[in-house]
Amino acid sequence: MSEPLLKVDDLSIAYASEEGALQALRHATLEARAGEAIGIVGESGCGKSTLASALITLLARNARVTSGGVRFGGKDILAVSDEEQRRIRGRHIAMIFQDPMTSFNPVLTIGEQLVDFQDQREGLSKSDKRRAAAAMLKRVGIPDPERCLGRYVHELSGGMRQRAAIAAALLMAPQVLVADEPTTALDVTMEAQIIHLLRALRQDYNGAIVIITHHLGLVGELCDRVYVMYAGEVVEEGSTDDVYHSPRHPYTQALIACDPANIHDQTPVLPTIPGRLPDLVNPPQGCSFAARCARATDHCRSVAPPHVEVGSRHFARCHEALP
């Protein structure tokens, strides 16, 4: 198997807050290989946005890396200089944001921005860059690319905006493409089209795709491997098929159970996950899901669970994961 292109290694990130250090990400380890699409799923507060900002080296000012790092191209990209981070960002690791409206400047045309994004490409004239931009817009399914280049972001529909944002991200042929909730702002029909587009792009894209979302359906449609996060930790990882069909962590099981898309019969009461996230300033000593877990024992509440291999490349952070 090929070496991973991107490796998040034991990464912990804490935010300074009035109450103390908020441990948003705790010892997260994950990897993405060339040609692979991985999904990172979890609910609000699970640390997925912190992880996303670490991947594109745009951590908030009050964030501090307390352990580990992000390995890419033989370096820890969180430890290199700002200047080098800037070179990597966009050129080697690019991102698609949730709200495409905010990923473009409202007072410049799409064309001007797509030319600007190729700033680091040397030996190309402005008209070459414009041509490259038009070709990329065409590739992401924008019907009249020349016309789109002359438009402002507010003149495009939601679906077209997201396509333009994908084009912007792919323009420099990055090795890693990070998509943070790429379909959350869209209708179900536009979502299906974006899923279709990302899938088609995968066929001739050799880099790694990282999809970060709370939407199990999106990962189910697109990803080969999935990492499930809860309270700042990766609690389960494995192939999408294994995790969706035989989830071993009680949190993953609960999350899948309460997704209405998985419930086929009409039910008067939908399953929920009672309780709330633990306090991340003082994370629990034992398993972070213990307080909400029906199977938790005293052992779970006092001892942090190990990373248990429950199948081939399938892991769960749970004392009870093995039958």
Place this chain on the structure above:
Amino acid sequence: MSALYEVENVSLDLAAPSAGLQRLLPGPAPRMTILSNLSLSVGQGEMLGLVGESGSGKSTLARAMMGLVKITEGNLRFEGQPVRSRADFVKVRQGAALMFQDAVASLSPRRKVAAQIIEPFQINGVPLPDGEKTPLAMLERVGLPPALAQRYPHELSGGQARRVSVARALALKPKLVIADEPTAGLDVSVQAEILNLMTGLRRDMGLSFLIITHNLAVVRHVTDRVAVLYLGRMAEWGPTREVFSRPYHPYTRSLIAAEPQADPRKRRADLALKGEIPSVLARPTGCEFHTRCPLARPRCASEEPRPQMITPERMVRCHFAEETRIETQGGNHGT
């Protein structure tokens, strides 16, 4: 089931945003049709779902039902009484409540929760039912702790803000709650909590709900009936279970097929629905769906389909619904 709120042949036009010199041209100013000849009724104690893409007119219909925008034609009836004048709408707003799409944005950032949830009483000059304890009683009804009364909206989670908007909607003990995207932006587990809260309220208080959403999974689980809107027109309606198991309108079928499957084994190779919803400024002739319809034929571009009642409970507006119907029934053979 008797009707609580009836919408009959309602149309709504707005002046089109005409550019520059066009405004100076003689003749009537160009209009755009937002809702066209729409009929719908919400029964007593019923949960009705209204689905469609952005731009289909879902939220406009909700606002028209509350008198926040004026309809151009048609009739509205609440509890059997015609609703036309401003005074009629005042009555409607006491018997029906609207939950706005963005729960956090619909709360004032500067006022505490307690002060905001009792606003409906103040606006309508109704004395507080439980005196000073009113906010606490209201919060309790939606499963929120009393401490929340003293918080500001930014201190609430998405799910809590949504519950506060449910509490506020219930203040005047309405018979109908119109919920515009009640679960948008919520985590799946929280989404389920809000839906359970709504179904519980319906069971305990006999409330009717009109749930507006583009999330079909939500509609499928909690509603009795579903109405599908496309570009301001009704495409299809009927009992939820039947519409989902046997959709007659090609648009309904496409919407159902577009839903992402949380199961890697069920990935679809084909694309459900191509293109985008057309602009109301360039409304297609004939059947407004023909530009995207996989089954469109020449007739669809020229002739407007009329509503057909397949059964007393099911309506579809498609020239070829009969054929689709036979096809689907045949196709459903094995399942």
